[in-house]
Amino acid sequence: MAGGEPQARTAGRRPRLTDVAQEAGVSIATASRALSGAPGVSESMAERVREVAASVGYVANLHARTLAGGPTSVVGLVVHEIGDPYFAEIASGVLGVAAVEGLTVQICHSGRDPEAELTQIRTLIANGVGAIIVAGSGFVDSAVRAKVTGTLRSYLADGGRVAVIGRHHLAVDTVQPDNDAGGHAIVEHVVGLGHRRIGIITGSRTLTTIHDRLGGMGRALQSVGLDLASTPIVEGVFTREGGKVAAAELLRRAPDLTAIVALNDDMAIGALSVLRDRGIRVPEQISVTGFDDVAVAQDLAPSLTTVRLPMGDMGRQALQLALSPPAKRPRRRRARAELIARDSTAPPMRSGRSAD
Amino acid sequence: MAGGEPQARTAGRRPRLTDVAQEAGVSIATASRALSGAPGVSESMAERVREVAASVGYVANLHARTLAGGPTSVVGLVVHEIGDPYFAEIASGVLGVAAVEGLTVQICHSGRDPEAELTQIRTLIANGVGAIIVAGSGFVDSAVRAKVTGTLRSYLADGGRVAVIGRHHLAVDTVQPDNDAGGHAIVEHVVGLGHRRIGIITGSRTLTTIHDRLGGMGRALQSVGLDLASTPIVEGVFTREGGKVAAAELLRRAPDLTAIVALNDDMAIGALSVLRDRGIRVPEQISVTGFDDVAVAQDLAPSLTTVRLPMGDMGRQALQLALSPPAKRPRRRRARAELIARDSTAPPMRSGRSAD
DNA sequence: TCCTTGAACGTAAGCGCTTACGTAACCGCT
DNA sequence: AGCGGTTACGTAAGCGCTTACGTTCAAGGA
Numbered sequence: 102m103a104g105g106e107p108q109a110r111t112a113g114r115r116p117r118l119t120d121v122a123q124e125a126g127v128s129i130a131t132a133s134r135a136l137s138g139a140p141g142v143s144e145s146m147a148e149r150v151r152e153v154a155a156s157v158g159y160v161a162n163l164h165a166r167t168l169a170g171g172p173t174s175v176v177g178l179v180v181h182e183i184g185d186p187y188f189a190e191i192a193s194g195v196l197g198v199a200a201v202e203g204l205t206v207q208i209c210h211s212g213r214d215p216e217a218e219l220t221q222i223r224t225l226i227a228n229g230v231g232a233i234i235v236a237g238s239g240f241v242d243s244a245v246r247a248k249v250t251g252t253l254r255s256y257l258a259d260g261g262r263v264a265v266i267g268r269h270h271l272a273v274d275t276v277q278p279d280n281d282a283g284g285h286a287i288v289e290h291v292v293g294l295g296h297r298r299i300g301i302i303t304g305s306r307t308l309t310t311i312h313d314r315l316g317g318m319g320r321a322l323q324s325v326g327l328d329l330a331s332t333p334i335v336e337g338v339f340t341r342e343g344g345k346v347a348a349a350e351l352l353r354r355a356p357d358l359t360a361i362v363a364l365n366d367d368m369a370i371g372a373l374s375v376l377r378d379r380g381i382r383v384p385e386q387i388s389v390t391g392f393d394d395v396a397v398a399q400d401l402a403p404s405l406t407t408v409r410l411p412m413g414d415m416g417r418q419a420l421q422l423a424l425s426p427p428a429k430r431p432r433r434r435r436a437r438a439e440l441i442a443r444d445s446t447a448p449p450m451r452s453g454r455s456a457d
Numbered sequence: 458m459a460g461g462e463p464q465a466r467t468a469g470r471r472p473r474l475t476d477v478a479q480e481a482g483v484s485i486a487t488a489s490r491a492l493s494g495a496p497g498v499s500e501s502m503a504e505r506v507r508e509v510a511a512s513v514g515y516v517a518n519l520h521a522r523t524l525a526g527g528p529t530s531v532v533g534l535v536v537h538e539i540g541d542p543y544f545a546e547i548a549s550g551v552l553g554v555a556a557v558e559g560l561t562v563q564i565c566h567s568g569r570d571p572e573a574e575l576t577q578i579r580t581l582i583a584n585g586v587g588a589i590i591v592a593g594s595g596f597v598d599s600a601v602r603a604k605v606t607g608t609l610r611s612y613l614a615d616g617g618r619v620a621v622i623g624r625h626h627l628a629v630d631t632v633q634p635d636n637d638a639g640g641h642a643i644v645e646h647v648v649g650l651g652h653r654r655i656g657i658i659t660g661s662r663t664l665t666t667i668h669d670r671l672g673g674m675g676r677a678l679q680s681v682g683l684d685l686a687s688t689p690i691v692e693g694v695f696t697r698e699g700g701k702v703a704a705a706e707l708l709r710r711a712p713d714l715t716a717i718v719a720l721n722d723d724m725a726i727g728a729l730s731v732l733r734d735r736g737i738r739v740p741e742q743i744s745v746t747g748f749d750d751v752a753v754a755q756d757l758a759p760s761l762t763t764v765r766l767p768m769g770d771m772g773r774q775a776l777q778l779a780l781s782p783p784a785k786r787p788r789r790r791r792a793r794a795e796l797i798a799r800d801s802t803a804p805p806m807r808s809g810r811s812a813d
Numbered sequence: 814t815c816c817t818t819g820a821a822c823g824t825a826a827g828c829g830c831t832t833a834c835g836t837a838a839c840c841g842c843t
Numbered sequence: 844a845g846c847g848g849t850t851a852c853g854t855a856a857g858c859g860c861t862t863a864c865g866t867t868c869a870a871g872g873a
Contacts, residue, residue, distance in 0.1 A: 168858090
C-alpha cells in the first residue's frame with residue numbers, strides 16, 4: 102500500500118506506534134509526542150511522523166493510551182429509556198457534539214430503575230470514561246439518590262467530569278429545563294382560555310421534574326383562585342398506556358372537567374385516545390395539553406398544545422458543560438420551556454360539557 | 458505506598474487487583490483467575506478472593522483488562538440518526554440485551570452520511586470494541602460501500618464480530634426485515650380494497666431497503682395488472698417534511714389518485730398533513746399507508762395503516778447474533794414484516810375522488 | 814576556552830491487567 | 844522408593860501506549 106517494500110506490514114495486523122516510529126526512523130517516544138502534539142519535537146520531525154502515520158493508517162489503541170494516562174476520549178450517557186423520543190433526542194444532541202469533538206459515547210439506559218441507573222454509572226466509571234452525562238429526572242427516593250450523588254462526587258474527585266440533565270440538588274453542572282415556568286405557562290394558557298374545572302395527569306411524584314412542573318402549575322392556578330389541593334390529580338406511568346389509565350380514572354372522578362393537563366406528551370396522547378374512544382371531542386368538549394413537545398405532537402389530530410423543551414439543545418449543552426474546564430462552583434444552564442399552543446385547546450363550552 | 462499500613466488503600470483511589478490479592482493473601486495471578494472464573498484455582502480460594510473483591514468494591518479496569526488480552530466488554534452500534542424513533546427502538550433492543558450480558562455499548566450516528574458512517578466504524582474498531590452492529594439501510598453508492606465492506610471484513614479477520622441490520626450483500630451476519638414481503642403486503646392490502654390509481658412516495662432509491670420494498674410492491678401490482686413503471690412515484694427524503702413535499706408533488710402529477718403508499722411512516726405523516734391542509738379526507742377520499750409502524754402510528758388521526766417492523770427485536774437479534782460463536786457462513790435472520798391495517802385505508806369512492 | 818543552557822530526541826519505567834510457564838506438593842502406580 | 848501426572852499456586856513477561864528522566868549537541872556568556 103505504501104513504502105518502497107513489498108508489504109510494509111503484515112496483512113491483518115493493525116499498525117502500532119512502534120511501526121510508525123520505525124518507519125519514520127525515530128524513537129517511539131518522539132512518535133508519540135509528535136502525534137499527540139506534545140512539545141519537544143521539531144515541527145519538521147512532527148510533520149514527518151504524521152505523514153507516516155497517515156500512510157500506514159495508524160490509529161492509536163484507545164485502551165493502551167488510556168491505560169498509560171493519556172487523554173480519555175469516551176464519554177458516558179445514562180438515560181432512562183433510549184427508545185423514548187425525549188431521551189432519543191437528547192442523545193442525538195450529545196452524539197452531535199461528541200462527533201465534532203472526536204469523542205465516542207457509551208450509552209446506558211436504566212429502564213427507569215434507580216438501582217440499575219446506579220449500576221450503569223458505576224460501570225461507566227469502571228470503563229474509564231472521561232465524562233458522564235446523566236439525563237432524566239432524578240428519583241426523589243433518597244436511598245439510591247444519595248448513592249448516586251456519592252458515586253458521582255467521588256468520580257469528580259478522581260478528575261471525572263459530570264453534567265446532569267433535568268435533575269438538580271446535586272453538586273454538579275446542570276442543564277435544567279425550566280419545568281416550573283413550563284408548568285406555569287401551560288396552566289396559565291388553559292385558565293386564560295377560561296377553564297376552571299381542570300384535571301391533571303401527573304407522572305410519578307417521586308421525580309423531581311414532576312415536582313417542579315406541579316409547582317409552576319400551582320402558582321398559575323392560584324392566580325385565578327384555584328389550587329392544587331382542590332384539583333383532581335391522577336398519578337400515572339410516563340407512557341401512553343399510563344395516560345389512558347389515568348385519563349379514564351380522571352373522568353370517573355371528575356366527569357365535569359373541561360380540561361386535562363398531562364405532564365408529558367405520551368400521557369396526553371393516551372388521554373386523547375381515551376377521549377376519542379368515548380366520542381368526546383377535543384378541544385370542543387375537553388381541552389388537552391401535554392409537555393415536552395415530542396416530534397409527533399404536531400401531527401396528532403388535533404395537534405397537541407404542549408410545552409416545548411429543547412431536548413437536543415439540552416444534550417449539546419450538557420456535553421459542552423462537561424467538556425469545559427471545571428468551575429469551582431457547579432454551573433446551571435436553564436433551558437427555556439416554551440408554550441406551543443395548537444389545536445387541542447380551546448375555550449370551554451358555555452354550559453360545560455354535556456354529560457352524555 | 459502500601460505495606461503493613463494504617464489505611465489499606467488511600468481514600469479516593471480505586472482498588473486494583475493488587476489490593477485485592479494482597480488482602481486475600483494470594484498472588485495477583487490467582488486473584489485474576491479467581492475473579493475471571495479461569496480454571497486452576499480451588500473453589501475455596503476463589504470464593505475468598507471474590508469476597509474480598511466485593512468488600513473493597515473492586516471493579517476491574519476495563520482498559521487494562523482489554524489491553525492485556527482479556528475478553529472485551531464493549532460493543533459498538535452505528536445508526537443513521539439516534540433521534541429517529543426507528544433507530545431509537547433498535548438501540549433500545551440492543552441496550553436491553555447488552556445490559557443482560559454485562560456489556561456496554563458505544564453508539565455513533567452518521568447523520569445519514571456514508572462517509573461519516575465509515576469513519577465511525579473505524580473509530581469503533583480503534584476503540585477496541587468486541588463487536589459492531591451496523592443498523593440502517595446500506596447505501597447503494599458503491600465507492601463508500603466497498604470501503605465499509607472491506608473495513609468490516611478485516612475487522613472480522615482480526616477476530617471482531619459483526620452483525621448488520623437492514624442491509625445485505627455483505628459477508629456478515631444479518632438481521633433483515635422482510636422488506637419485500639412487507640412491500641407486497643401493503644400493496645396487496647391497498648389493491649385488495651379496490652384501489653387502482655395508486656401513488657408511491659419512496660425514500661432515496663440508493664438505499665437497498667427501498668429497492669426491496671419496491672420489489673415486493675411491484676409484484677403485488679402485477680397481480681392486478683399494474684406495474685411500477687406506470688405508477689406515479691416521487692422520491693423524497695425520509696422525513697416528515699420530505700413526505701409533505703413528495704405528497705404535494707404526487708397530487709400535482711396525478712390528481713386522481715385514490716391511494717398514497719409511503720415507504721416509511723414519517724413520510725406518510727407528512728402526506729397526511731398535506732391532505733388535511735387541503736381538506737381532503739382520509740380515508741374517504743384518499744387512502745394513505747406508511748411503513749415501519751413507529752409507536753405513534755396508532756395515535757394519528759386517522760390511525761395509520763402500515764407495516765410493522767419489530768425494531769426492538771431486530772436490535773436484540775443482531776446483538777445475539779454478534780455474540781454467538783462465529784459460523785463459517787454468514788447467517789441471516791429474517792424479521793417478519795406484518796401488515797397493520799388501521800383507519801387510514803378504506804375502499805376508494807365509487808366515482809373516484811372529486812376533483813375539488 | 815570552558816561551562817551553562819535549552820532544545821530535541823532516546824531510554825525505560827510503568828499504567829493494571831492476563832496468561833504462559835515454572836514450581837511445589839501430592840496423588841497413585843509400578 | 845521412585846516416577847509421571849495432576850492440581851494449585853506464584854513469577855514474570857508482556858499488551859501498546861505516555862512521560863519522567865537521561866543524553867546529546869549546538870549556541871551563547873564569562
